[in-house]
Amino acid sequence: MDLVNRTNTGIMEKAAPYLDQLKAGRRKLEESARRTVRPREMWQKIGESARSAAKICAKSAENAVQDALEKVTGIDAAGKDGKKSPGSRSYALITGASSGIGMEFARRLSLEGYPLILVARRRDRLEALRTELGTECLLLPADLQRREDLIRLCEDLVGRRIEIFINNAGFGVAGPFLGTELMREIGMVDVNVTAQHVLLKYVLHRMQAEGGGSILNVASAAGLLPGGPYMSGYYATKAYIASLTRGVAEELREEKSPVYVGCLCPGPVDTEFNAVADVSFALPGISAEYCVDYALRMMEKKRTVIIPGWQMQLAVLGGRFLPDALTVRLTGAQQKKKLG
Numbered sequence: 445m446d447l448v449n450r451t452n453t454g455i456m457e458k459a460a461p462y463l464d465q466l467k468a469g470r471r472k473l474e475e476s477a478r479r480t481v482r483p484r485e486m487w488q489k490i491g492e493s494a495r496s497a498a499k500i501c502a503k504s505a506e507n508a509v510q511d512a513l514e515k516v517t518g519i520d521a522a523g524k525d526g527k528k529s530p531g532s533r534s535y536a537l538i539t540g541a542s543s544g545i546g547m548e549f550a551r552r553l554s555l556e557g558y559p560l561i562l563v564a565r566r567r568d569r570l571e572a573l574r575t576e577l578g579t580e581c582l583l584l585p586a587d588l589q590r591r592e593d594l595i596r597l598c599e600d601l602v603g604r605r606i607e608i609f610i611n612n613a614g615f616g617v618a619g620p621f622l623g624t625e626l627m628r629e630i631g632m633v634d635v636n637v638t639a640q641h642v643l644l645k646y647v648l649h650r651m652q653a654e655g656g657g658s659i660l661n662v663a664s665a666a667g668l669l670p671g672g673p674y675m676s677g678y679y680a681t682k683a684y685i686a687s688l689t690r691g692v693a694e695e696l697r698e699e700k701s702p703v704y705v706g707c708l709c710p711g712p713v714d715t716e717f718n719a720v721a722d723v724s725f726a727l728p729g730i731s732a733e734y735c736v737d738y739a740l741r742m743m744e745k746k747r748t749v750i751i752p753g754w755q756m757q758l759a760v761l762g763g764r765f766l767p768d769a770l771t772v773r774l775t776g777a778q779q780k781k782k783l784g
């Protein structure tokens with residue numbers, strides 16, 4: 445028995461390091477199993493929301509836009525011939541009016557005498573702004589991340605002539621791509637890309653039918669650069685809007701459309717943007733007042749791409765002469781400084 449015990453002990457001693465390795469391996473397997481469960485749940489969620497989004501976007505949004513357009517020709521003050529009926533009032537529609545750039549556009553356009561239609565999630569902020577302005581403001585609170593809200597907004601706009609549309613609501617998500625929260629990024633794509641795209645199409649159809657108007661898509665200088673490490677998704681959403689605007693503007697120019705479409709591409713602007721994205725400026729920001737004043741002047745000149753501030757104009761110009769890989773690296777270095 446002694447011999448057996450001694451042999452067993454010897455075997456156990458020899459096997460001990462391998463057993464430890466096995467235990468460590470098992471822990472790793474369990475850990476990776478836990479990780480694979482989460483993405484599956486996540487993908488289920490994404491799959492569901494993507495399916496319903498696709499359904500709503502492909503059918504309902506399109507139908508809502510079509511229905512709205514049909515109603516427009518019957519109900520709205522302006523007819524297909526583009527003539528405004530006497531007494532018709534033309535609105536300036538602003539999304540993201542509860543803060544920053546959108547709020548400043550509201551102040552300026554109200555001073556210029558436009559009745560406003562203001563959109564954002566925070567109703568209390570919109571109400572406070574209406575009180576501050578003391579001019580006609582129709583509040584249409586909406587969460588543009590939600591397709592239902594987007595469709596409701598299109599429907600609520602039926603019968604209201606829009607002369608200026610500031611397609612502005614948006615936000616950023618910062619951090620290394622492997623570390624950012626996927627659902628938040630999908631929300632960002634919903635607001636910065638899907639909602640801006642749907643609203644651009646809807647309002648553009650309306651303005652074409654009604655004989656004119658001006659649309660400003662708020663993109664970013666980020667959208668003119670070849671990529672932005674540590675805010676990669678945000679830069680990509682803004683590149684989408686800048687590219688979309690340039691393409692659509694050219695189509696409108698070719699067909700001599702009475703509608704102007706441009707995009708505003710500022711660098712850093714002092715707003716709540718950084719707090720929402722949880723970053724701080726690496727470069728000094730311009731004021732929302734300057735940004736909006738410059739944008740309105742350039743809209744009058746019908747500029748397709750509007751970059752406020754000579755520093756940012758220089759940076760974008762300089763970027764054209766540098767190899768893309770170097771520009772991306774330099775942008776990444778700036779972005780990294782913004783992370784806490």
Ligand SMILES: NC(=O)c1ccc[n+]([C@@H]2O[C@H](COP(=O)([O-])OP(=O)(O)OC[C@H]3O[C@@H](n4cnc5c(N)ncnc54)[C@H](OP(=O)(O)O)[C@@H]3O)[C@@H](O)[C@H]2O)c1
Pocket residue numbers: 539540541542543544545546563564565566567569586587588589612613614615616635662663664665709710711712713714715716717718720729
């Ligand atoms: N600040 C900058 O440095 C900078 C630079 C270049 C471009 N931009 C762009 O400028 C635009 C305006 O940003 P900002 O600088 O003025 O930032 P901000 O002060 O944070 O304003 C963002 C606006 O977007 C609205 N918004 C965000 N998510 C929304 C949602 N799901 N549904 C409806 N509205 C939503 C917010 O309203 P609620 O929270 O009340 O919904 C708010 O009114 C954005 O598109 C941004 O990407 C900003």
